[in-house]
């Protein structure tokens with residue numbers, strides 16, 4: 035068994051096997067339920083280790099997990115880099131290692147960059163399905179990178195938004211993304227213009243100071259706060275953090291990694307357990 039070399043699954047192959055992020059929804063909903071169920075859910079997923087690569091403004095994240103329900107043993111390795119200037123290279127790159135849980139031999143090496151784009155957007159879509167206002171019409175995406183595209187794709191596939199607004203600090207990037215997707219997108223000159231009146235907001239930037247302010251946000255709107263995944267990065271201001279009902283996938287991770295949670299000083303309250311999503 036251990037002499038069989040691991041298979042390599044390239045980004046093109048991942049794209050072929052997973053043409054739409056929505057294909058991930060049943061598996062991710064089950065995984066989130068199992069993770070949230072604690073020991074009974076059979077998921078071992080410690081807080082990831084993140085190694086700063088200081089001279090280069092980068093980070094290496096190591097994300098191991100075992101799921102008894104899937105009998106799957108994996109680690110994702112992800113690198114992400116700030117301050118890329120005008121570089122066309124992706125800021126985030128990932129590789130997923132899949133092991134045989136019976137003996138620990140390496141079975142597969144998968145490109146994780148496409149998986150990260152699709153998985154993250156699919157989890158935001160699950161949260162949105164459960165938490166957005168019933169009559170949501172206007173979607174707002176702040177940021178115009180890889181996650182902006184993957185969120186646009188799954189959100190417009192799943193939900194009947196009548197208007198999609200997009201803002202990026204570099205307007206040209208927003209215009210490029212808007213012209214490359216299938217549907218109508220309104221590119222906004224300011225984040226405020228994109229946000230005011232929106233029912234669902236997605237923040238997918240590498241901002242380190244707030245780009246989304248509570249005074250702009252419609253009461254009852256649902257915000258998917260995706261960026262700000264370092265303890266000293268922010269996307270949401272204190273007003274928004276303190277006036278919102280916060281829902282996180284992992285309290286431990288949010289309290290250790292989310293700059294929006296840590297720097298705003300909000301508390302996460304008591305756990306609410308549900309039997310299914």
Ligand SMILES: NC(=O)C1=CN([C@@H]2O[C@H](COP(=O)(O)OP(=O)(O)OC[C@H]3O[C@@H](n4cnc5c(N)ncnc54)[C@H](O)[C@@H]3O)[C@@H](O)[C@H]2O)C=CC1
Pocket residue numbers: 114124125126150154177178179180181182202203204207238239240241242243245260261262263
């Ligand atoms: N929560 C999660 O599971 C995941 C979170 N992320 C986070 O989502 C964010 C977006 O990731 P990608 O789309 O892959 O990155 P990307 O590099 O493709 O796009 C980043 C976007 O942020 C914009 N941006 C950069 N600095 C900014 C600033 N100071 N103010 C405003 N906009 C700024 C860029 O212009 C670009 O539009 C990152 O913070 C990333 O770390 C990414 C993957 C998973």
Ligand SMILES: O=C(O)C1=NCCCC1
Pocket residue numbers: 095112114126128150263
């Ligand atoms: O889960 C991931 O993948 C990432 N999370 C935060 C920042 C980089 C990638």
